[in-house]
Amino acid sequence: MAAGFDLTFDCTDARLLAGFWKTALGYVDEPPPPPFRTREEWLAQFDLPEDESADDGAWLCDPDRVGPRLSILKVPEPKTAKNRLHIDVRVAGHGTPEERWARIRAEAERLVRAGGTVVEEMDRHHILMADPEGNEFCVGAASA
Template sequence: MAAVKKFQVTFDCAEPERVARFWCEVLGYVVPPPPKGFATWDNYQRSLPPEKRGSWFACMDPSGVGPRLYFQRVPEGKVVKNRVHLDVRVATGLVGEERLAVLEAECARLVALGAARVHLMLADEENESCIWMQDIEGNDFCLD
């Protein structure tokens, strides 16, 4: 049996730091310390050639359990629905009206941060309710 491996989730985006800080708020993640030898991320960015400044940013689970999220600048915008997306688990174990209330409250919080609500998917015979959303650059995710 293969050993479990650590992984990070990488997002292509136009503004890596802005998107990373959005996801810090969504998930309770933090910005890691700046690279060794730099007191701040601003100091690090100023040390780079102009074309490399702001080209990437990252955030991490402060407990070390969840994957690192890495955001890299790309020239193209999003053109189709993501084939992979994050399910943000805010209502695990809840059903019915109680689940919907938790989903709606979290949706409202994230919309205030700049996310967009796309569609409420109500429970059916196989799945509980969830809300399809997009982050501040249009990357799809679900509140589950």
């Protein structure tokens, strides 16, 4: 049996990054674990330091519970190098190479409007982008 996994982003602004990734992936805020009614209620059990708050983290999930959960956590240090792991956003649909490329470019444009940045277009195959905090990800076509 395969192990389940979550992905975690370190960041400086959890709310900003959570908003971007909800838009990019169609994810939603993950509900707090039972029996807690709110995320703040859940966090209260951990006796957080005075300078930390519920806004220092965000927890997202695929509404269909297929994709991995995302944790987005505020850290004091800035990003300093290229990611060693990144997300590939896959655009659905088939068709000619030109049609697939048009869908990839349209998705990249949508993500730019959401706060992302195009870094480089790769031979009409995929587009390397960065989220609002500089974390790299790619936009490409879904596998056939």
